[in-house]
Amino acid sequence: MLKTLGAAIGAALLLGAATTGHAAGVISGAGATFPAPVYAKWADLYKAQTGTNLNYQAIGSGGGIKQINASTVDFGATDKPLKPDDLATAGLTMFPTVIGGVVPVMNLPGIKAGQLQMTGANLADIYRGAIKKWNDPILAKANPGVTLPNLPITVVHRADGSGTTFLFTTYLSMKAAHWASEVGANDAVQWPVGVGGKGNDGVAAQVKQTPGAIGYVEYAYAKQNAMTYALMQNKSGKFVTPDAKNFAAAAANAKWASAPGFYLLLLDQPGADAWPITGATFILVHTKQTDAAKGKEVLSFFDWSYKNGDAAAAQLDYVALPPAVKDLIRKSWSKIVGPDGKPVYR
């Protein structure tokens, strides 16, 4: 009886090993949750065409970095770009995939989407607790002709560590010196005021339920929920709408070519239409691949996605990279080499 059971287990294990061995066309990745929907969509389309499976686990940027460092996955994904020095130390190469934007949203009775104009400095003062009421003279001066309600401002921020928070706080640090010195920028920070919501939906719910609340969410979320957003002042002094076109404008003007390791924040970019709180999400792979064929499979997937994935990305409200940037990325892949020192990708 025990023997048969043992034999059965052994057979099952062998079978399991055999199937995993067979499925050579499996790429595994882990990391950021923000791009997970578009990676899943691309994986779906890619599998239909090539038969190669992509197994992506949306465990968060921190987890993605840890997993690629431990080599338990073929690629990691992060919303927060690693600095060139850190990439070199870890032996990783980084490249961007899609662009997204962070949008300030609010719940202000009587104020419609796009009616309120916001500058980076004022946003920082609100999140610092320095501006406490919506009819504060500073906000009133920035919004002539708009009747702002006499409501206390309830600040809502992300409670969970998030690439969205990283972009938002980095932007505030760029625009306000006191924010940079008192709070700083990270996936999570010590917020001076406000309540934390879990995830985009948590922030959105808190904003919707509290008159006078202000929060920040990813663009796709603000769009799909038709939330009241503010126009943001960009580097050229223009107040712009958060939409795909303006995110693309921010990405188009960015100087990718002179950014080593694609370490580039698309925040506060020049250009009349550029949305100021824009950011890319990134892929991490080992510069020295232990398995050249596997490395090639990973890069082929992203190459295919750059070529064929733009429409799918747009459907999900992500913004594709400009073609010139895609070419730069493909060029950069030449330094990803196999055990023999030759580039794995063509």
Add this chain to the structure above:
Amino acid sequence: MSDATLPATALSSRRAAPRGALIGKVFEGLCFTAATTLLAALGGIIVSLLIGGWPAIHKFGFGFLTTATWNPVTDVYGAAGPIVGTLVTSALALALALPVAGGVAFFLTELCPARLRMPIGTAVELLAGIPSIVYGMWGLFVFAPLFAKYIQLPLMTAAAPGSLLETLTMGIPNGSGILPASIILAIMILPFMAATLRELLMSVPIGVRESAYGLGATTAEVVMSVTLPYVRTGAIGAVMLGLGRALGETMAVTFIIGNSHSFPKSLFDSGSTIASTIANEFTEATSPVHTAALIALGLVLFLITFAVLGLARLMLRVQEARS
């Protein structure tokens, strides 16, 4: 015929002994393995929490428990906020849930018409089966707005300036904070406590109860002086079960507690618990000290739970010694 049967029986009984002994040995072995595996897992968890949390424990020392700074930018962490949040929400939840759980259990065992006993009992057990994320979503989207409108705002407007009520009700009137989180927690631990208490009360021998009634005692008197004292020790266990669940509850609390690492200053102030902090930040914690601080938080929660269980044991022992 009988000649043939006799040796057969003798043979089977002779064989039965070693076979039974073998089964017994195997059974013993399996039970022993199960028990030791559990102990080993427990030990392994403590050791790995210690190792994982060591960088934070080493860096911040005792201050980790007493300061309320939680700053991922400067990598300075103090867990006083989440620790206090955990203890306060659990205690409040217990205080809210215990009377109701007791009421449910007494009603089901003493007062309930037999027809209703099944449906109500099943409903209580079903409540225990709802995933905590559902409580969280319900809490955030349904409970919080109602709570803000009908409880929080009236209380805040009723509070006289400078009164104790004003201090207790300070905060943002959006239905999230320490008290709403405690109420959600209370609803979550209620079915566990009610179901356990009901089982306990049912275990009271019918004779004991009947004789009390026979002496002319009212239902209240039977409950207070006969059945409750009879199940006292078990009842403490039921309470501890609820408290254990409240201490470690993660998702539901995360949704509604407001997630601020500072010290909660009022019932409606935003706070955080140990479990909600870990759930919120673990996935995106990139700096080693941040990760270590979160693991050290886990260790603190482990120790708190351990202390609670130890306290329960101690209470039981004191009671046993007294009776």
